[in-house]
Amino acid sequence: MARLVLDQVQKSFQGEKVINSLSLNIEAGAFVALLGPSGCGKSTILRMLAGFENVSAGEIRHGDQCLSNVEVHVSTEARPFGMVFQSYALWPHMTVEENIGYPLKVQKINNKERVKRIAEALDIVQLNDYAKRLPAQLSGGQRQRVALARSLVTEPDVILFDEPLANLDKHLRSSMEETFRAFHQRTGATMVYVTHDQAEAMSLADQVAVLKQGELVQWGTPQEIYNNPKTAWLANFIGRGSVLNIAEVPPSKYIYQDELHERLQGSDRAGVTSHVLVRPQDITFSDSSMFGLPVVVKQCIYRGERYDIELLLSNGQALLAYSDVPLMQGSSHFVVLHQAWSLESKS
Numbered sequence: 001m002a003r004l005v006l007d008q009v010q011k012s013f014q015g016e017k018v019i020n021s022l023s024l025n026i027e028a029g030a031f032v033a034l035l036g037p038s039g040c041g042k043s044t045i046l047r048m049l050a051g052f053e054n055v056s057a058g059e060i061r062h063g064d065q066c067l068s069n070v071e072v073h074v075s076t077e078a079r080p081f082g083m084v085f086q087s088y089a090l091w092p093h094m095t096v097e098e099n100i101g102y103p104l105k106v107q108k109i110n111n112k113e114r115v116k117r118i119a120e121a122l123d124i125v126q127l128n129d130y131a132k133r134l135p136a137q138l139s140g141g142q143r144q145r146v147a148l149a150r151s152l153v154t155e156p157d158v159i160l161f162d163e164p165l166a167n168l169d170k171h172l173r174s175s176m177e178e179t180f181r182a183f184h185q186r187t188g189a190t191m192v193y194v195t196h197d198q199a200e201a202m203s204l205a206d207q208v209a210v211l212k213q214g215e216l217v218q219w220g221t222p223q224e225i226y227n228n229p230k231t232a233w234l235a236n237f238i239g240r241g242s243v244l245n246i247a248e249v250p251p252s253k254y255i256y257q258d259e260l261h262e263r264l265q266g267s268d269r270a271g272v273t274s275h276v277l278v279r280p281q282d283i284t285f286s287d288s289s290m291f292g293l294p295v296v297v298k299q300c301i302y303r304g305e306r307y308d309i310e311l312l313l314s315n316g317q318a319l320l321a322y323s324d325v326p327l328m329q330g331s332s333h334f335v336v337l338h339q340a341w342s343l344e345s346k347s
C-alpha cells in the first residue's frame with residue numbers, strides 16, 4: 001500500500017486547459033471523493049489516474065513509482081488499480097463468477113487460487129447465492145456489486161470509482177453506500193470516488209476534493225468542507241444556507257449572535273462588506289424584538305419533516321430558516337442568528 005500523489009497535474013484537450021495544476025496527496029487506505037458539477041474535470045482526473053489519458057504537465061506518483069508525466073506513461077494494465085464504472089461493464093455471456101474471475105484469468109492466476117479469490121470476493125459483496133447467474137438475471141444493485149467484486153479480486157492497492165451509483169434509484173443508492181463502506185473497511189484499499197452528488201461524497205469519503213472548472217476549490221474532511229467552506233460558491237454547493245453581506249470581518253472565522261446582528265444591521269453603512277454563511281439550523285425564531293432581527297416571510301414550503309421558510313431581512317437580504325410549524329406568507333417575525341462563517345470570497 002502506498003500514497004497516491006498528484007503533483008501539479010495539468011490536462012489540456014486541443015489546447016484547451018480542463019485541469020489546472022492540481023495537487024493532491026492521497027494517503028494509503030484513504031477514501032477520497034472527487035466532487036464537483038458536471039464538466040469540472042472529475043472524470044478526466046480519474047482517467048489520468050487509470051492511465052486512459054496522459055498528463056499534459058505535472059506528475060502522478062504511486063509510492064516511489066512515477067505513473068505519469070510528460071515523458072513516462074505506465075499503461076492501465078500495469079497499474080495496481082481496480083476500476084468500477086457507472087455502466088458496470090460486465091460481460092453479458094459470462095456468469096457472475098466468471099465475470100469476477102476474468103481479471104485473474106488475464107493475469108494467468110492458477111485455478112485453485114482463482115476459485116479461492118472468487119469465493120472471497122463473492123462473500124464481501126454478499127452474492128454467494130448468485131454465482132451461477134448471468135448479469136441479465138440480476139438487479140442493477142446486484143450488477144454493481146459484481147463489478148465491485150471484480151474490481152477487488154486482483155487485490156489492487158487503489159480502486160477508482162466513476163459515479164458508480166448514478167444509474168441506481170435513491171433507495172438502492174443508500175444501501176449500496178453501506179456496501180461501499182463495508183467494502184472499504186474489509187479491503188483497506190485506497191479508494192478514489194468520482195461523484196457530482198455532495199450527499200454521497202460526504203457520507204462515504206474521509207477526504208473530499210471539490211472541483212470547479214478544472215480548479216481545486218477546497219480539499220478537506222467532509223466536516224471541514226461543510227463547516228468551513230472557503231467560498232460562497234462552495235457554501236451553496238455543499239448543504240444549504242444563506243450568504244449574507246455584513247460589515248467587514250476577517251475571513252475564515254465564526255461570528256456569533258450579538259456581533260453578527262450588529263454587523264448585519266451595519267452592512268448598509270459599512271464601506272467594506274464581507275460575505276458570511278448562515279446555515280438554516282443556526283437560525284431560531286424569537287418572540288422578542290430585544291434579541292431578534294425583524295424578518296418577513298416570503299415563502300413557506302412543506303418538506304415533510306419540517307418547513308423551509310424563505311425570509312427577507314429588513315435590509316432586503318434573503319435568509320433560509322427551518323420551522324416545525326407553517327408560517328404565513330407576508331407575516332412578520334423575529335429571528336436569532338446564532339452563528340455565521342465568514343467566507344474568503346464570493347466566487
Ligand SMILES: Nc1ncnc2c1ncn2[C@@H]1O[C@H](COP(=O)(O)OP(=O)(O)OP(=O)(O)O)[C@@H](O)[C@H]1O
Pocket residue numbers: 013014018036037038039040041042043044045196
Ligand atoms: N476527449 C476529450 N476531448 C475534448 N474535451 C474533453 C475530452 N474529455 C473531456 N473533455 C472536456 O473536459 C472537461 C471536463 O470533462 P470531464 O468529463 O472530466 O468532466 P466531469 O466533471 O467528469 O463531468 P460529468 O460529471 O458531466 O461527467 C469538459 O469541458 C469536457 O468537455
